[in-house]
Each structure stands twice: as C-alpha cells, then as structure tokens.
Amino acid sequence: MPSLSFNIDDAEQPFVLASARPSSRPGYRSSASGERELVPSATMFKHVERRSELSSATPLMQPLLQVKDLCVDYVDSRGDARSALDGISFDLHAGQTMGILGASGCGKSTLALAILRLLPPGGCIRSGQILFDGADLLSRTETEMQSLRGARISLIFQDPGLALHPTMRVGEQIARILAAHQSLNRRQRADRVRELLSYVFKSDAARIFSSYPHQLSGGQQQRVLIAQAIACKPEILIADEPTASLDPTTQKEILALFENLRRDFQLAIILISHSPAILAQLSDRILVIYAGRVAEEGPANGIFQSPRHPYLRGLLHSVPASPEGALLVQKMQLPTMDGAADRVSSTQGCRFEPRCEERMNECAKQNPAHVMIAKDHVVSCFKYGA
Amino acid sequence: MAHERAAHASSNKPLLRAEALVKRYPATRGSGARQEVTALNSISFSIYPGKTLAVVGESGSGKSTLALCASCAEKPTSGKLWLEETEVTSLTDAELRAFRPRVQLIFQNPASAMNPRWSAEDIVAEPLLIADTARKARIGRAHELLERVGLSAADGPRSLSEFSGGQRQRLAIARALTLEPKLLILDEALSALDNSIAAQIVNLLLDLQEANGTAYLFITHDLTLAAHFADEIAVIERGVIIEQGPTAQIVRTPRDERTRALLNAMPALDSTRAAQRRS
Amino acid sequence: MRYLLKRLGHGLLLLFGVSILSFLFTALAPGNYFDEMKLNPQISPDTVTALRARYDVDRPLVLRYGKWLDAVVHGDLGFSFAYDAPAAPLLWARAVNTLILTVASTLLAWLIALPLGIWSAERRGGAPDIAISSATAILLIIPDLLLALGFLLLAVRTGWFPTGGMASVGFAALSWTGKVRDIAAHLALPVTVLTLSTLPVLVRHVRAAISSVLGAGYLRAAQAHGVPRRTLLYRYALPAAANPLISLFGFSIGALLSGSLMVEVVMSWPGLGPLLLEAIQARDLYLVIGGVMLTAVFLAAGNFIADLLLYWADPRIRQP
Numbered sequence: 007m008p009s010l011s012f013n014i015d016d017a018e019q020p021f022v023l024a025s026a027r028p029s030s031r032p033g034y035r036s037s038a039s040g041e042r043e044l045v046p047s048a049t050m051f052k053h054v055e056r057r058s059e060l061s062s063a064t065p066l067m068q069p070l071l072q073v074k075d076l077c078v079d080y081v082d083s084r085g086d087a088r089s090a091l092d093g094i095s096f097d098l099h100a101g102q103t104m105g106i107l108g109a110s111g112c113g114k115s116t117l118a119l120a121i122l123r124l125l126p127p128g129g130c131i132r133s134g135q136i137l138f139d140g141a142d143l144l145s146r147t148e149t150e151m152q153s154l155r156g157a158r159i160s161l162i163f164q165d166p167g168l169a170l171h172p173t174m175r176v177g178e179q180i181a182r183i184l185a186a187h188q189s190l191n192r193r194q195r196a197d198r199v200r201e202l203l204s205y206v207f208k209s210d211a212a213r214i215f216s217s218y219p220h221q222l223s224g225g226q227q228q229r230v231l232i233a234q235a236i237a238c239k240p241e242i243l244i245a246d247e248p249t250a251s252l253d254p255t256t257q258k259e260i261l262a263l264f265e266n267l268r269r270d271f272q273l274a275i276i277l278i279s280h281s282p283a284i285l286a287q288l289s290d291r292i293l294v295i296y297a298g299r300v301a302e303e304g305p306a307n308g309i310f311q312s313p314r315h316p317y318l319r320g321l322l323h324s325v326p327a328s329p330e331g332a333l334l335v336q337k338m339q340l341p342t343m344d345g346a347a348d349r350v351s352s353t354q355g356c357r358f359e360p361r362c363e364e365r366m367n368e369c370a371k372q373n374p375a376h377v378m379i380a381k382d383h384v385v386s387c388f389k390y391g392a
Numbered sequence: 393m394a395h396e397r398a399a400h401a402s403s404n405k406p407l408l409r410a411e412a413l414v415k416r417y418p419a420t421r422g423s424g425a426r427q428e429v430t431a432l433n434s435i436s437f438s439i440y441p442g443k444t445l446a447v448v449g450e451s452g453s454g455k456s457t458l459a460l461c462a463s464c465a466e467k468p469t470s471g472k473l474w475l476e477e478t479e480v481t482s483l484t485d486a487e488l489r490a491f492r493p494r495v496q497l498i499f500q501n502p503a504s505a506m507n508p509r510w511s512a513e514d515i516v517a518e519p520l521l522i523a524d525t526a527r528k529a530r531i532g533r534a535h536e537l538l539e540r541v542g543l544s545a546a547d548g549p550r551s552l553s554e555f556s557g558g559q560r561q562r563l564a565i566a567r568a569l570t571l572e573p574k575l576l577i578l579d580e581a582l583s584a585l586d587n588s589i590a591a592q593i594v595n596l597l598l599d600l601q602e603a604n605g606t607a608y609l610f611i612t613h614d615l616t617l618a619a620h621f622a623d624e625i626a627v628i629e630r631g632v633i634i635e636q637g638p639t640a641q642i643v644r645t646p647r648d649e650r651t652r653a654l655l656n657a658m659p660a661l662d663s664t665r666a667a668q669r670r671s
Numbered sequence: 672m673r674y675l676l677k678r679l680g681h682g683l684l685l686l687f688g689v690s691i692l693s694f695l696f697t698a699l700a701p702g703n704y705f706d707e708m709k710l711n712p713q714i715s716p717d718t719v720t721a722l723r724a725r726y727d728v729d730r731p732l733v734l735r736y737g738k739w740l741d742a743v744v745h746g747d748l749g750f751s752f753a754y755d756a757p758a759a760p761l762l763w764a765r766a767v768n769t770l771i772l773t774v775a776s777t778l779l780a781w782l783i784a785l786p787l788g789i790w791s792a793e794r795r796g797g798a799p800d801i802a803i804s805s806a807t808a809i810l811l812i813i814p815d816l817l818l819a820l821g822f823l824l825l826a827v828r829t830g831w832f833p834t835g836g837m838a839s840v841g842f843a844a845l846s847w848t849g850k851v852r853d854i855a856a857h858l859a860l861p862v863t864v865l866t867l868s869t870l871p872v873l874v875r876h877v878r879a880a881i882s883s884v885l886g887a888g889y890l891r892a893a894q895a896h897g898v899p900r901r902t903l904l905y906r907y908a909l910p911a912a913a914n915p916l917i918s919l920f921g922f923s924i925g926a927l928l929s930g931s932l933m934v935e936v937v938m939s940w941p942g943l944g945p946l947l948l949e950a951i952q953a954r955d956l957y958l959v960i961g962g963v964m965l966t967a968v969f970l971a972a973g974n975f976i977a978d979l980l981l982y983w984a985d986p987r988i989r990q991p
C-alpha cells in the first residue's frame with residue numbers, strides 16, 4: 007500500500023492569509039494557471055494510517071447490520087413532525103468499525119436509539135429497514151428487542167455520570183445485565199463481573215466492584231459503561247460520544263481500550279462523534295451525517311484524505327488538526343462555516359445549501375442523490391453528478 | 393475605544409497579576425476526619441492588556457479554582473492579586489464592587505448561568521440593572537451587543553430554550569461585554585461545544601480582542617485550542633504551574649515531561665504518532 | 672455514623688422540647704383536678720388540702736417539672752389523680768394498642784401506595800392514571816371523621832364487623848388462632864379508616880417521585896441493556912426515588928398518629944386516644960403529659976427509623 011504520509015513541513019503555506027478572512031473556497035487555491043487546485047493546509051488532516059485489513063478489502067460475507075433508507079421523525083405535543091433522519095443507509099460488517107461524524111443535533115444519537123428501537127416519546131420511525139443478521143429489527147416485538155439489547159447489540163450512552171444508577175454499587179449494576187440475559191447463578195455472575203472489571207481496569211478491579219458511581223472519576227465511570235456493554239459479548243457495540251466529557255489523557259486511554267476491544271473481541275463498533283480526530287483513530291469507514299441526511303460515506307482513508315462534500319471539507323478545514331498545526335494559524339481567524347446545522351425543517355433541496363460556498367442553482371431545488379465516487383465511497387452532492 | 397486599545401497595546405504593565413496564590417478547602421471524609429485539599433499551591437502569573445493567557449490542565453488540576461480566585465469570586469487562602477496596580481486581595485466586598493465590571497467570567501455550561509425564564513435581551517441587559525438605566529436604553533444596548541456577537545436583535549425577545557449551545561455561549565459573551573470588561577475569564581467555556589462551533593466562538597473572541605483590546609484568561613484542557621488562541625500558555629497540574637511560556641515555545645519545545653504527555657494526548661494524528669501507536 | 676448520632680440528638684432534643692411545652696400547657700390550663708373535688712361536699716376541705724400537698728400541686732412549676740423529669744428518667748411517669756394509680760402502666764397498655772393500630776395502618780398504606788403510585792407514574796396521562804388521581808382526590812376531600820363514622824355505620828348496619836373495642840367478650844376463652852382472628856376483626860375497620868385517610872397523599876407523592884426519576888439517564892441506559900420492565904421499576908426507579916419517599920415516611924407516621932387518636936375515640940379502640948381525651952377533660956396532669964410524651968416518642972422513633980432507612984438506602988450519605 008502506498009505511503010500516505012505527509013509531514014507538517016511539507017505543507018504549502020496555509021491558505022489562510024495572515025490577516026484576511028478565509029478564502030471563499032476552503033481547501034482550494036488558484037494555481038499559477040488560474041485553475042483551482044486542492045491545497046493541503048495545516049488545518050487539514052494529513053492522513054489516517056490504515057490499521058485493519060478489513061477496511062479496503064471487499065467483504066464477501068453478508069453485512070452484520072444493514073440500515074436501509076431509515077426515516078425518523080419527532081412529533082411534538084401539537085402534532086407537528088420534525089424530520090430527524092431522512093434516508094439513512096449504510097452497511098456494517100462483522101469486526102468493522104464505522105465512525106458516524108456529525109454536529110450536535112444532526113441525528114447521530116437518534117440513529118443509535120432507532121437501531122435499538124429506544125426512541126424517546128415523540129420519536130417515530132416513519133420508514134426504512136434495519137436488517138440485523140438478516141431479519142428486520144423494525145418488525146420484531148418488544149420482547150425480542152429486549153433480549154437483543156445488551157446481549158447482541160449494546161449501546162454506550164453519552165454522559166457516564168448520568169448513565170449509572172446513583173445508589174447501586176457498580177458491580178451490581180453490571181451483574182444485573184448478566185442476570186437479564188444469562189442464566190448464571192449469583193456467584194458465577196460475580197466472577198464474570200470481576201473478570202470484566204479486570205479487563206477494563208488495569209488494577210483496582212476489586213475496589214471498583216463495590217464502589218458507587220459517585221466515588222469514581224469520569225474516566226472510571228466510562229470504563230464501567232464499557233464493561234456493562236461487553237458483559238454479554240455482543241456482536242455490535244454502539245458508542246455515543248464516548249470521550250466527550252473526558253480529559254485528553256483519559257480520552258486517549260479510553261480510545262486505547264476501544265482498540266483493545268476491537269482486537270480481542272472482533273466486535274463491530276459504531277462510533278459516534280462530532281470530532282473527526284477521534285474517529286480517525288479507530289474507524290475503518292466513516293459516515294458523515296448533516297441535518298439528518300447522509301452527506302458522505304466511505305473508507306476513513308479516503309474521507310479524510312480527500313473529502314468531497316463541501317460540509318466535510320469545511321469542517322476539516324475549520325479546526326486545527328493538532329497543537330503544532332494550530333501554531334501555524336496562531337491568532338488568525340479560522341475558516342469556519344457560518345451558521346449552524348441544527349433545527350432544519352424539511353426543505354426541498356440540499357440541507358447544506360444555505361451554508362454552502364459552492365452552491366449551484368439545482369441545490370435549492372432538489373435533494374441530491376447519492377453518487378458513487380469509488381467502489382465504496384458515496385457523496386450526496388450535485389457537484390459530483392447526481 | 394481605539395485609542396484605549398492603542399494605549400493598552402503599548403502598555404507593558406500587567407492587567408492582572410497573581411503572586412503566590414494559595415487556596416485550601418476543608419474537606420470532610422466519610423469517617424468524619426477533617427482534611428484539607430490544596431487546590432492552588434503558590435500560583436503566580438501575569439496577564440497583559442489585549443493578550444491571552446491559556447491555563448491548560450486536566451480535571452482536578454485546580455484550574456477552575458484559579459478562575460474563581462482570579463475573578464475575585466473567592467478569596468485566596470494566601471497570596472496577592474493585583475488588578476491594574478491595585479491590590480484586590482485585601483479589599484472588602486464593598487470596595488471590590490467597583491472593580492467587578494472589569495473582570496467577567498464565562499462558564500462551561502451557559503444554560504446554568506442564565507435564568508431560563510428570561511428573554512435573551514433581558515439576560516444580556518441584566519448587568520445594566522445595577523446602573524439603574526431605563527429599560528429602553530438597556531434593551532437598546534442589549535440589541536447592540538447581540539449583533540456584536542453574531543446573533544441578531546430579532547433574537548432579543550426569544551427565550552433561552554430556543555437557542556443552541558453555541559448560541560447560548562454567544563449570549564453569555566454578550567452579557568459579559570455589557571460592562572465593557574478589560575479581562576474575560578473563560579472557564580472551559582468551549583468544552584461542551586462541537587469543534588466547529590467552538591471555532592466560530594474563537595473567531596468572535598479574536599475579533600473582540602482586536603477591536604476592544606480585551607484580555608483573556610482562557611482555561612481549558614484542550615491544548616490545540618490553546619495553541620491557536622493564546623499568546624502564552626501555563627500548564628497546571630495539582631495546583632502547581634509546571635511550565636509557563638510563550639505558546640510556540642510550550643508547543644514546540646516543552647520542557648516538562650507532563651506537558652509532553654499532554655501534547656501527545658491531543659486527539660490528532662500525524663504519521664509519526666500513528667506509527668508509534670502501532671508498534 | 673456521625674450522621675446517625677446527629678439525628679439521634681435531634682430526636683432527643685425534640686422530646687425534651689415537647690415535654691416542656693406539654694408540661695407548661697397542661698399546668699397553665701385553667702382549673703385543676705382538685706377544684707372539682709372541692710365542689711364535692713362529701714370530701715372535707717382538709718382531705719383536699721392534704722391531697723394537694725401530696726401531689727405537689729401548689730409548688731412552683733419549675734420544681735414540679737424538675738421532679739417529673741427526674742422521675743421519668745427512672746421510668747416513673749407520675750401519678751394519675753383520676754385513676755388513683757401510677758400513670759405508667761396505664762399508659763403502656765394503651766400505647767401498645769395504639770402501636771398495633773398505627774403500625775398496621777402504616778404498613779398497609781405503603782404496601783398499597785407503592786404499586787399504585789408506580790403504576791400511575793408509568794402510565795402517566797393515561798386512563799388508569801386519571802382514575803387513580805380522581806379517586807385519591809375524592810378521598811382527600813372526605814374528612815377522617817366522616818370516614819370513621821361511615822365505616823361505623825357500615826358495621827352497625829351489616830353486623831359484619833364489631834362496632835368497637837379490641838376484643839370480644841369471650842376473648843379469654845378463645846383458642847390462639849381464635850384470639851388472633853378476633854383482634855383482626857376488631858382491627859379491620861380502624862385500620863381501614865386510617866389507611867384510606869393517608870393513602871391519597873402517599874400515592875400522589877410516590878407517583879411524583881417515580882415520575883421524576885423515569886426520564887433519568889440510568890433508566891434509559893439500563894433499558895438499553897435489556898433489563899426487564901419490572902426490574903427497572905422496582906430495582907432501579909424505586910430506589911432512586913427513595914429519598915423523598917423515606918422522608919415522607921417519617922412525616923406520614925406523624926400524620927397517622929394524630930389521625931389515629933381521633934379514630935380510636937370514634938371507633939372505641941382502646942388506645943392512647945380515648946385515655947388522653949379523658950385525662951385532658953379531667954385535668955389529670957401527669958396522665959396527659961405522659962400520653963403526649965409517648966406519642967412524641969413514637970413520632971421521634973418513626974422519624975429516626977426514616978433517618979436510618981435513608982442512611983442505608985443512599986450511599987451518598989454514607990460514603991461521600
């Protein structure tokens with residue numbers, strides 16, 4: 007595989023000039039001949055090293071999870087429906103890690119809840135299919151879903167402090183999940199819990215077992231959530247912003263833990279985050295969601311190396327990639343996109359169009375279809391045909 | 393304002409100076425034994441007008457206590473604090489009141505710092521209640537500030553729940569600007585926001601700094617953000633500043649191992665680090 | 672541990688305060704037992720004076736209180752003028768009966784309120800919830816006295832239940848099971864009245880406490896792990912909502928006690944209620960104080976049990 011590494015020093019000068027506002031076309035500059043060419047800038051992610059063999063190989067087996075054209079609405083008390091997800095589709099293979107990238111409110115948490123059919127009151131799955139191991143989850147009964155949750159598909163919620171019961175010991179909280187799905191006796195459950203805790207905690211497992219959540223730090227709480235999620239050896243693990251409230255050092259440890267999980271359990275993981283950097287470390291494939299619709303989907307490599315969708319490009323350019331990279335744009339205005347992605351009502355055209363710097367006439371009129379850039383890379387943008 | 397900024401820019405007297413700040417809190421363990429926690433252990437720093445000092449540390453390092461002491465919300469156990477040549481640590485509450493407008497605090501969770509029943513314009517105009525200006529003038533000023541921070545005057549009457557996280561932080565900044573402070577202390581103000589929204593707020597802050605000459609004390613655990621935004625970085629751990637210096641120096645040639653560890657922990661990849669990770 | 676000792680201290684302080692107040696109020700009330708005696712021509716004035724001296728009626732209040740406190744510490748609750756006997760045994764016997772009534776009603780009320788409250792919280796806004804809310808509202812409006820009289824009427828009309836007392840005439844002759852059944856039959860109506868009078872408040876509070884907890888993150892997380900519904904409600908939601916409910920438990924004991932005094936009088940249950948009423952009417956100082964103190968002890972004990980429960984239930988208090 008060709009080396010895809012760049013060095014910071016190799017970069018051309020950042021396209022952000024010293025005192026000016028960002029150029030109107032992020033990521034592009036005029037070459038000598040007047041044509042536009044892609045500029046590697048200090049604010050762009052350089053590359054993502056390929057970690058796993060599964061990423062670029064074409065999976066021959068049936069995908070473990072297939073989401074097809076999922077549409078989810080939230081209906082408020084007055085009966086008005088707001089579209090949260092519109093036509094989401096992707097495949098997840100066994101052992102693969104899919105990163106779902108999007109801003110707050112784009113629907114990525116809704117997607118996680120929809121898969122497990124745990125939408126809050128008001129949420130309703132309007133149409134689509136979620137095929138797990140061949141069968142459609144949307145037509146399963148609640149009892150069947152209950153036996154699936156935590157046992158075959160696990161979800162790690164966002165805020166560890168809120169996801170743990172305040173007056174129940176940590177060991178017991180994990181044991182209850184085992185009790186819900188497996189027929190072990192009390193002592194077997196306790197042994198299994200200790201085993202799990204030794205896996206996620208390097209040391210101190212015994213003390214953690216009988217601790218209460220409020221006695222643990224944020225990172226420790228997150229590890230407990232992970233232990234809960236893998237207790238029954240699920241096939242799919244969904245982690246919603248697993249490192250959002252953590253310190254950088256703890257973040258690093260938790261991500262390393264996820265690496266270990268991938269390696270030791272061959273789990274399929276769906277990692278949800280708003281931070282491209284975090285997803286870049288672990289994901290094989292990336293799904294970019296903007297305002298409830300798929301903007302781009304492809305191998306992590308391709309996505310970060312050469313982002314196609316204007317939103318993704320804008321996102322990757324707007325945030326410095328590392329402290330060293332940040333130095334290069336010290337005290338300069340960052341090339342952010344104006345406005346925000348939240349609270350979009352259903353519109354006719356592309357949902358990113360109001361903020362897009364490369365918009366064309368058709369963009370406001372129709373929603374762009376998915377265009378296949380490469381064998382496993384799709385973009386939803388008129389710029390690439392439609 | 394421009395002439396003030398010019399005057400400040402050329403001034404090399406620190407706006408805020410802390411010397412050997414110590415802050416201890418009593419803490420009771422379950423057994424009933426009284427212990428003391430030393431949150432700050434002899435901290436010294438200076439912030440110059442129109443400049444940004446970033447204090448970077450992890451949770452428990454004492455950075456939030458630092459914010460509280462620097463804004464005079466809490467009195468340090470020992471040590472001195474000077475605000476523009478006046479020693480403020482020995483002042484009484486009544487005497488401090490004159491200084492409060494000069495230093496404003498912005499917190500991590502904007503929603504908890506604002507009254508959810510009030511409209512945006514009332515929230516922004518709240519500090520003006522002290523000066524007892526007429527309501528019309530207050531609201532007018534509030535609208536001005538809303539425009540300044542990238543919202544619009546039309547947002548004035550809307551209630552807090554209609555604003556997103558990033559917009560609420562803009563509101564917090566607008567409110568802080570009401571009294572034209574010389575120093576803004578941002579305590580993890582961007583930590584709860586998406587990177588892209590945080591970047592927008594950073595742009596706003598840079599803009600304000602250039603226009604008004606506001607100084608910032610930027611408290612964060614994100615070194616990338618600090619590297620972009622700050623003139624000087626101080627790394628704090630367990631109540632002690634382990635390293636301090638100009639941003640480029642700290643990022644490129646960190647002297648302390650712990651600073652290096654913090655730099656490495658930033659979630660960004662380049663070839664060398666990924667290779668290390670694999671081996 | 673410190674927490675518990677503090678709570679115990681509070682309880683003792685409460686009892687001390689109650690004793691002073693009740694002593695004051697009773698002693699300062701106009702008239703005393705011996706005024707009535709004076710009116711009786713069969714008793715000579717000398718006897719009255721001698722009796723008065725014997726019972727220290729003319730000594731200053733503080734001295735009397737001091738003497739009484741000293742006696743109480745030694746288990747002597749004073750002397751009843753009306754019964755011409757030590758107050759303590761009288762009071763104890765009646766106190767046990769009140770205890771039986773109160774404990775039974777508390778248990779029954781909570782045993783019904785918990786599932787009902789949880790059930791309506793779960794189906795908030797639905798038909799069962801509205802039905803229960805309406806029922807509790809109606810019960811709240813009906814005064815306890817009316818309830819008591821209503822059930823008494825039922826007993827008289829139908830003859831299904833005894834109309835008063837604690838035991839039937841031929842009690843001593845019954846077998847052991849017969850005795851239990853007899854007491855239960857007598858207990859049934861008073862307990863029902865007391866339970867019905869406290870039930871509405873309990874149900875509403877349980878519903879509110881559970882509702883506030885139902886949206887919590889840890890419940891959704893547990894649900895996401897496939898924990899079954901019943902476990903979620905009783906092993907996750909209820910313990911999390913326990914704090915306000917335990918405090919309510921302490922409070923409900925107080926409410927139940929004051930209600931029970933009235934119910935005992937109306938339904939002729941031989942508890943502290945009727946005794947206290949008699950004693951007040953007869954200005955029987957030590958009996959009144961003794962009765963009030965015992966009631967206060969039950970209240971303080973109930974609250975202390977609630978504190979114990981809170982300590983046991985909430986690890987954040989035990990191990991901060």
